Amino acid sequence: MLTSRAGVALLAAFVASIVVAQVQAIPGQPSVVELxxxxxxxLAKGFLFNLLISFFAMLVGTLAGVLLGSARISPRPPVRGMSWIVVQFFRNAPWLVLLFFVMFLLPFEFHVGGTTIPFPDWIKATLGLALPIMANVAEILRGAVQSIPTAQWDAARSLAFSRRQTLWKIILPQCVKRMLPPWMNWYAILTMATTLASIVGVSxxxxxxxxxxxxxxxxxxxxxxxxxVLLWFFVYCWPISLMTRRLEARYEVR
Amino acid sequence: MRIGKGWLGLSAIAALALAAAGPAWTQTDTIASVKQKGKVVVGVKADYKPFGYTDPSGKIVGLEVDLADDVAKRLGVQIELVPVIAANRMEFLKQGRIDLMIATMAYKPDRAEVIGIPEPFYYAGAANVFAKKSSGLKAWADLKGKPVCAIQGAYYNRRTGEEFGANLVVFKGVTEAMAALEAGNCVGVVFDTTFFAGIMGDAKWADYAMVLPSIDPEPWGVGVRKDDPKFAAYMSGVIKDWHKTGYLLALEKKWGIPQSPYLVEQQAKFK
Incomplete structure (x- = not known):
């Protein structure tokens, strides 16, 4: 959990490290602050790149996660079973392993007809990071749907709503609110995890x-x-965390 | 007999077809494809000063980048640099992501099985341990049971750990390892002699030196794809020329690296 106290501590550590470096500086060398x-x-260019990766991974992960989550609550047992396996696999596999897997499995360019479409590393990393997000979003969706009292399903049916209508018009609109805080939480986690891409050679x-x-x-x-660098991540993720907690408090189910 | 002849004919045709199709499938012609693309993609290090490192604008510069530029100039094409690390450089070459690799890679027989490493070699390094002069380390066996900092992906790490029994503390970057040495977390850093030679002049490291006899002298080679003898032969010629004309020695001077006996020896050989 990112708290403002952690931020203050971080800032203090940063300032202290600079002061220590300044004190130990060898005359004639540029100071740490100058560097x-x-x-x-x-660094800013690199950080923007991390944000870009986090946006796209979240986008792809959320879209795929909604589909997968819908499969998780399907009335058909085979669909439910298959999606359960997929979700369990991607939720429990280490992110770095998934990243490596995607990096080395996908080609660096595609040949479609006569043209060559490059497939750069950062897009591969984005897809690799989208996989665990997909599985977790699916679980968030399933959890949210199941947290709606089942009486609503029965009531909807008695009013002659079909299953699809019930899901889209009655259940899911209520779920969005409940899904938002954990979804934002995963976004913050994902943003911090984008640094994993450094291990597979993304700049x-x-x-x-x-x-x-x-x-x-x-x-x-x-x-x-x-x-x-840590401070930059904190400055970016802290407001998200703060907002998440505020939303959580507001939508709390009592 | 008739049938036999028929089969013979058929198989001859098949063999011809295979022979015709074969080279197109298994052989690559980097020079032709580079000229067609109008650019050569070279994998270089971006974290190994002064051979390949990043400047404040994000550009990669260094001795090996100069070499890559020279190759592009000779081929008459543009250059694109791709930063590589020890863990992905051979993979990139195999996949075709890069056409040529000049990335502080030591020649190793098992590496030469995967990619083409044309001779002669353009540089040579060895491994040594950088430690306090007062550390009392004299032989590699003295490292036994002691913490020694190392850098990920170096080939002599295994030998240092297994044969000499050092407790390796492995870091991702050399600066981290040097900081650990400074903080006293390890008795020494095992790394390329070329790197230590570059920092020996610093006042900061005045109390330190390469305290052991260098081991595992390894020549550094450029990498090309395994199935491309034409490009390998071309690069052989280029490297010979680099030695002959003293280009490598001049670059060494330009980047402030102490003169290596290997280059002097090679220049004499090719003159």
């Missing part, structure tokens, strides 16, 4: 941080630059 300023544009913020520290070769830069 951070110098590399900020590049996102963590990859760039490693390249920067190696380009500078300054051991005193390590802690400041990593806390700097």
């Amino acid at each position: 951070l300023v110098k590399w900020t544009p590049l 996102e913020v963590m990859t760039l941080t490693l390249r920067i520290t190696n380009a500078e070769g300054r051991t005193d830069l390590l802690i400041p630059i990593y806390s700097y």
